[in-house]
Amino acid sequence: MYKNGDFIIGGLFEVQHLKVFPELSFRTEPELPQCEEFYMASFQQALTMVFAINEINNNNNLLPNITLGYQIYDNCLRLGVAFRAAISLVSGTEETFSNLNCTGPPPVIGIVGDPGSTQSIAISSVLGLFRVPMISYYATCSCLSDRKKYPSFFRTIPSDAFQVRAMVQILRHFEWTWVGLLYSDNDYGIYAAQSFHQEMQRFGYCVAFSEIVPHVNNPRDIQRIMRVIQASTARVVVVFSASSLLIPLMDEALLQNMTGRQWFASEAWATSPVFRTPRFLPFLGGTLGIAIRRGEIEGLHDFLLHLRPNNDQRNNMLRIFWENMFGCSFETGGKETEGGQVKKLCTGQEDLSTINSPYTDVSGLRASYNVYKAVYALAHALHNLMQCEEGRGPFSGNSCADTTNLKPWQLVHYLQKVNFTTGFGDHVSFDKNGDALAIYDVLNWQPSSDGSIRLHKVGVVNEGAASGMMLTLDEDAFYWNFETKKPPRSVCSESCPPGTRQATRKGHPVCCFDCLPCGDGEISNTTDAVECMLCPDEFWSNPDRNQCVPKEVEFLSYEDPLGISLTTASLLGTCFSALVMIVFAYHHNTPIVRANNSELSFLLLVSLKLCFLCVLLFIGQPQLWTCQLRHAVFGISFVLCISCILVKTMVVIAVFKSSRPEGKGAMKWFGATQQRCTVLVLTALQVVICAVWLSIASPTPHKNNQYIRSKIVYECAIGSVAGFSMLLGYIGLLAIVSFLLAFLARNLPDNFNEAKFITFSMLIFCAVWIAFVPTYVSSPGKYAVAVEIFAILSSSFGLLVAIFAPKCYIILLHPERNTKKAIMGKETQNK
Structure with missing residues (x-):
């Protein structure tokens, strides 16, 4: 189609499909290819360009006094056909040149088209x-955004x-992380x-599978793709074709x-009428599609209806x-055609x-609306160029373009800065790569009353310059072609809840994973956490x-039950010591109490009470x-x-020695003083050890995280290991000396041999504290304290029972044996 004017705008449209190829011969010039299968929707797009140019020519505010x-x-x-047409638009179709200087404006100032990505790549490579x-x-090919390759x-x-x-963005909204992909084997796909x-x-x-849509109807390839789709666990299939x-x-x-x-349809087939028939409804009903912005062009419908050849x-x-x-003919009416x-x-x-044809349908102007905006973009660029002072x-020297010898690159400069609003209210401008502002309609294929498929707009995606990608969906308006009437779940693995982490399966995509619980002391407070936090x-x-x-x-x-038990045992030990002390005090004049220094016995009972009571210092925070x-x-x-006990043992031995002629003076060294x-000196040494320890490295409360990672063990840090070792070592030294002396005096001839009971008590004492060391070291947390308390109580009860139980037995149950004669009876018999 052609119309003359002051400036010519070229157009490339997919009006027909190439079906007949001319025969090639080296002897004759090849004929032009024959195109058939007229596309009404594409022809409407071509006529939209004509309509826009006519509208501009009738507009006194845009390009006045200029006819396009x-x-x-x-x-x-x-x-091949598109490339030939583009070259004809920019260079003309004349075979001879009347102006050998090649001056004057080009045949066209710009081209609207081509609709195909492959054709646009080839043509722009030359026109650029x-x-x-x-x-x-x-x-739509993203490769065309390369300004270095395609500058115009x-x-x-x-x-x-x-x-x-x-x-x-829509996949993210519905949480479809596992999808299949089909795409055509061309630049677009x-x-x-x-x-x-x-x-x-x-x-x-993740993409579950990625398959190429075959160009040729090959049953093998098609059936193979069908098997891949059916075998996949992906419930969403995205198609670029x-x-x-x-x-x-x-x-x-x-x-x-x-x-x-x-x-999920790309814009290439989201609005195609081919599949919107009743037979495809059970299969393709509910399809989602991304479609280019729908617009309205006032007056276009009347223009199309009044068109005449x-x-x-x-x-x-x-x-x-x-x-x-x-279905008529201008040349062969009534005659038989080929x-x-x-x-x-x-x-x-x-x-x-x-x-009723796509040609007259202006209810969903998408590609036609883009044509309309493209023509107006060229017109506004030319208008701004003409308004230059x-x-x-x-340009160089602050010059303007020469309209009589217009250079294409000068129009490109103004086209890059185009900024206007259409009658429908859409803003038109180009970014640095020549791309338009991205606005898409989200379509849903829904059943209509006649059983076919109708397109229903359910949302908008707007790429704002500052706000980024904005998605707006009306989820109540969706039609889902599933029994649940809800969006499907399309994931390789279900989301890992908080408290777990993702563990990728070996040899699988990252979307396929197992959910492993976080370890002790670790957490994850988000869904699908990759790692747990410590x-x-x-x-x-x-x-x-x-x-x-x-x-x-x-x-x-x-x-604590354990604390209650140990406290009870401590108080019982204290009470028993007090009872023994009362018994001894009441019978203080009896021989069995007076024997072996009753004062030491009372002092020993007091010390045992202190041993029982010191346990209470180990319990509590x-x-x-x-x-x-x-x-x-x-x-x-x-x-x-x-x-x-040590002094009592030494007194027993001294008493025995003094009863023999050679030891008459032994007792003078073991008088009461x-x-x-x-006792005072031996105890004072321990007091000195404790004083030095507390002054140099005093024990302090300490929160220990090492014994049990899940708990804080509140304990007393001993401060100095050497101080604690000296304290225990000194006790152990005295105990060993007492044990050895008592052991050596165990067979002394006496009816009531004190040394035997001291030996037994020291044996219990040493056994308890020897077993205490490894048990204490291996016990965690509060149980280490419990072991120490148990050792104190065991050894204290051992001393109390071994030394005082026999005496109490005689005092309370056999008072007849609580006489000097009975005590000395065995010695008299031996003599």
């Missing part, structure tokens, strides 16, 4: 060398990069698939009744359209309003492993004063106890 013309070619969906502007209304390419449709981001893989990987999502390539694939899927899949040979596209619409059909003669006055221009030192994981809670502070308390006192009181009490001094 057009020259529109059909690319027949073939790269001469900076001829080209504005595509349907080529623009488009009013967003690139696939934006489309892919919009689609992944390959680049879209690459962008889709990258965007999915950016969010940690033209509808014409999908027809064999969808027919096969329909034959195999392959339901249970959620199809003319006799201009360069407008034969109109003639072909008319003949296809009404196909054997008889067509009526076209009058050129047939009524287009009686025809000399001396204020953007709790701070004084915190521990709760049973659900999703929160750090303060660690339980463990110490031997009075409320450690405080600074309890930590300092517990070992000091324990050490001094036991040294006092062992000192008394010497006994008291010996």
